Amino acid sequence: MSKKRYFIQIAYDGSLYHGWQIQPNAITVQELLDGAMSIIFRQPIETLGCGRTDAGVHSTEFFAHFDVENIDEVKVLNSIASINAKLPYQIAAKRIVPVANDAHARFHATARAYKYYIHFEKDPFKLNRSWLVKDKLDINLMNKAASELLNYTDFSCFSKSNTQTFTNNCKIVQAVFEEQDGSIVFTIEADRFLRNMVRAIVGTLVRVGKKEIDIEDFKVIIDSKNRSNAGQSVPACGLYLVKVEYPYIN
The missing domain is CATH 3.30.70.580 (Pseudouridine synthase I, catalytic domain, N-terminal subdomain)
Structure with missing residues (x-):
């Protein structure tokens, strides 16, 4: 054996x-x-x-x-x-x-999806599991901005610097905020993600939701390919990896 x-x-x-x-x-x-x-x-x-x-x-x-x-x-x-x-x-x-002896958990994944949870009132049962935001957010504006992500492939502006990746290109197929029991949940799916990418995207979209920047500003940030132009990296507590797909696993 x-x-x-x-x-x-x-x-x-x-x-x-x-x-x-x-x-x-x-x-x-x-x-x-x-x-x-x-x-x-x-x-x-x-x-x-x-x-x-x-x-x-x-x-x-x-x-x-x-x-x-x-x-x-x-x-x-x-x-x-x-x-x-x-x-x-x-x-x-x-x-x-x-699986086959050459199967690879990282390189053979064809799709990944994350969710990010945001709540607006103090809740002890969401401690370390969701991000408490005290500002009012315009979810409609955030969704309009999020939909623009599907039109881009280079997400250098949302990537942690000095990472060992051969490309900053990703294909995002879903990016949407949904209201859920007084909270909002952001779902994003792509073929791959860069280091810190989802938390940087959420941080920038929250700036849209606060009306600190508009959708055109959001597009300019993506086009800049410069991480310093994007929003803060939001806290880790609200982020969940929820799906990883492979061609040989159901």
Whole structure:
């Protein structure tokens, strides 16, 4: 029996963690997941995730791939309960899927979607899970500006500087705000995202909602390709990775 590759799907509340990726002197989701699976499979397990969520960011659907040697596939697929028993309550393993040995959780993803939650009144049950905004926002203006994102591909103005990416081009297919129980939720879907992109987009659209800038200003910011022209990066607490799609996983 040789090495076999799998995808694991997880969900996590990122409030307590310094993001997904293993870092020195900080607790991360990847570190805890690798540790749990290394115990269960009795061999070193190193996952590679579909992306790098920042400190405090959440995910309802996250995939990572990993390799296991000399363990029957049925045992691997039936290990979810055992893995969950080793994980903290804020991280949940959902399923394991066998894939080809060259399958890649990051590079083979064909679409990703995020949601960003904003609320307007103090709510202890939304602490670390949504961003409290005290200003009134014009959601109609924000949606008109958000729709302009679908007309662009270069989003350098919303990207964290000095990132190791070969291109700042992305294809956004959905960007919309919806009202929900006195809050608003922003949903954005694209083939790929840049570092800090969603939080920078929301921060700039909130400026539109406050009427600090108009839609033409928003377009000028995108055309500038300059991060310093865009709005603030909004807090991580409201951001959720909610969907990652692959051609070989249902």
